Amino acid sequence: MTTTTSTPRSTGSGRPQPGAEPPVPEDESAALASVESAEPVGVPSPRGMARAVLSTLAQPGPLAREAGRLGRDTVRILRGTAEIAPSPKDKRFADPAWSTNPAYRRLAQSYLAVTGSLTSLVDAYEARGADWREVEQARFVLTAFTSALAPTNTLLGNPAAVKRAFDTGGRSVLRGMGHLLSDLRHNGGLPTQTDRSAFTVGQDLGISPGAVVHRDEVIELIQYTPTTARVRQRPLVIVPPPIGRFYFLDLRPGRSLVEYAVSQGLQVFMMSWRNPTKEQADWGLDTYAQRVVDAIGVASDITGSPDVTTLGLCAGGQVMTTALNHLAATGDDRVHAAGYAVTLLDFANRAPLGAFSGPRLLELARRNSTRRGVISAREMGSVFSWMRPDDLIFNYLVNQWLMGEDPPAFDILAWNADGTNLPARLHEQFLEIFGDNALVRAGAMRVLGSPVHLSRITVPTFVTGALTDHLTPWDGCYRTTQLLSGPSTFVLSYSGHIQSLVNPPGNPKAHYWTGGEPGPDPQAWRASAERHTGSWWEPWAEWMLERSGDEVPAPAAPGSADHPPLEPAPGSYVRDRRPA
Numbered sequence: 001m002t003t004t005t006s007t008p009r010s011t012g013s014g015r016p017q018p019g020a021e022p023p024v025p026e027d028e029s030a031a032l033a034s035v036e037s038a039e040p041v042g043v044p045s046p047r048g049m050a051r052a053v054l055s056t057l058a059q060p061g062p063l064a065r066e067a068g069r070l071g072r073d074t075v076r077i078l079r080g081t082a083e084i085a086p087s088p089k090d091k092r093f094a095d096p097a098w099s100t101n102p103a104y105r106r107l108a109q110s111y112l113a114v115t116g117s118l119t120s121l122v123d124a125y126e127a128r129g130a131d132w133r134e135v136e137q138a139r140f141v142l143t144a145f146t147s148a149l150a151p152t153n154t155l156l157g158n159p160a161a162v163k164r165a166f167d168t169g170g171r172s173v174l175r176g177m178g179h180l181l182s183d184l185r186h187n188g189g190l191p192t193q194t195d196r197s198a199f200t201v202g203q204d205l206g207i208s209p210g211a212v213v214h215r216d217e218v219i220e221l222i223q224y225t226p227t228t229a230r231v232r233q234r235p236l237v238i239v240p241p242p243i244g245r246f247y248f249l250d251l252r253p254g255r256s257l258v259e260y261a262v263s264q265g266l267q268v269f270m271m272s273w274r275n276p277t278k279e280q281a282d283w284g285l286d287t288y289a290q291r292v293v294d295a296i297g298v299a300s301d302i303t304g305s306p307d308v309t310t311l312g313l314c315a316g317g318q319v320m321t322t323a324l325n326h327l328a329a330t331g332d333d334r335v336h337a338a339g340y341a342v343t344l345l346d347f348a349n350r351a352p353l354g355a356f357s358g359p360r361l362l363e364l365a366r367r368n369s370t371r372r373g374v375i376s377a378r379e380m381g382s383v384f385s386w387m388r389p390d391d392l393i394f395n396y397l398v399n400q401w402l403m404g405e406d407p408p409a410f411d412i413l414a415w416n417a418d419g420t421n422l423p424a425r426l427h428e429q430f431l432e433i434f435g436d437n438a439l440v441r442a443g444a445m446r447v448l449g450s451p452v453h454l455s456r457i458t459v460p461t462f463v464t465g466a467l468t469d470h471l472t473p474w475d476g477c478y479r480t481t482q483l484l485s486g487p488s489t490f491v492l493s494y495s496g497h498i499q500s501l502v503n504p505p506g507n508p509k510a511h512y513w514t515g516g517e518p519g520p521d522p523q524a525w526r527a528s529a530e531r532h533t534g535s536w537w538e539p540w541a542e543w544m545l546e547r548s549g550d551e552v553p554a555p556a557a558p559g560s561a562d563h564p565p566l567e568p569a570p571g572s573y574v575r576d577r578r579p580a
Contacts, residue, residue: 024399024408028255029509033501040315040380040422040430041242052137055125062124073113077106083197084109084116085335092152092398094392097159104159107151115146132350140387147389153397161402171254172404179180179400179407187376190385191396194413205411206247208258210270210569211558213580214298217331218283219291220272220571223257223558226263231393231555232548234309234336235267235299239292241314243380243422243486245574248369248415248502251314255504255535259298264541266548267555269299271316274573275420278373278481284425285322285447292323293448297480302560303332307336309547313501314472317343318433322447324457326550327452333349337541339462344472347437375421375427396527440483458486462543463518465491466500478525479519489555490542492526493536503535538572 017194025031057063076082086093086108097104122142126135151157155165155173164172183191199205210224240246249270250258261268271291276283293311299308312320317340328333385392397403422430429445442452463481465474474492481488491511493500503510514527559565572579
């Protein structure tokens, strides 16, 4: 939501000029910061959103107060005496015309006055003690509404776009119309975020050498080729989220967690989930957790190690947890240590992922199970985009539709647009985890026949959160250290959700915090934590190496007699191919 200030923005020579702050990512860091995928999310129901908005507006006192304030602001705006001004960080109003042209200045002030009043109504609704999920739903709808209402989203209401049209003799308008028509036909009516044709999986992305050494109807398991003469005996099994493709962990050389882990002497195995269709509607946590157990067995067989280490990322960490619980319940000790990256297990506290997980949404998910079979990547991607519409929708609308620019080409945006479906049964269970906090409530869920009791998981864990992650807040991720029974290490990364995962060493802006043994209070841990320059990959690799056994000669070839290599990495499932 746009903020307003009580004093006008400076009009000195340091004012940003048109184009000085591009509305779309201009570098890899900005592209990473704009990505919000890799988590399951509830698809909001129109009835639920309408109910939340009506409840927000049905506040006689706050509504009358904001109506009076808006009326007074309108009078001052018309007189030219209003002091409402955009935030200096609001890129939409960077053009000098918004302060120097009386008509544009009044247009911006009117818009900001309306959005400020709507924001105040949501704040008042929250202050009344409304359920935080209803507050988040109301904020979601009103943020989308006010973002769409911005004058900068129209040609005449955007002075930079008007100037571009004049400068190009109207060619920018024609190109923009072409982009608009293409997006209406091929992208569900939303502006395209990136040029996907600039990258090809297996040629530009996901190119770390390796081989598929196991395949069933749900996963392919990739064993990566060692780059060191000696490796640690105990292999690492990585469990990526079942939303999106695994190759955000293997983008390109220099930006690959796989490449980094292999360079440290770890034997790395990656699970690659198949993209389900409606025929796989009944795939649930049993299906996915069993594949984690199977991958552990394959990696153990190939390497000859009696046990493995694991790393679960985002929702993959939740799936991994149900597998760890089952192994613990059945006395299976094939996991020696486990890592968690930006994974929430406890949804008792406020988190955007839980905003759309009420009983009605659970019922909607059940109906979808019989009607469509999957929650599509487009549906989930749209929800993520509308959580931050200024950054993830209207910036691109202005750039492509109004300015006539081509979509940018960034590897992480290409990955983000390469979405996957979620089986209706698994989606329903994720919503149950969000809405009922089912993982934390002992025995509330049963996976692979074992009631989930997080306290029975006693393996050592390495847990990370990200400071500016609003999808899985870091203090919620920290809670994992208290829910599991084994010794735990917590590291706090500096950035957002996906940005914290694609975080190779060498970035001078990157930093992280380490501290002592995690106690009950995350804020107390942070207050005493030590800040380091670099990536959390570094302390994670050090922690993992200490728990990965002795050094042994690197294998000369992938797979084994029982698990021969089937095809080179990155495999078929990541490219939606179905091998015979």
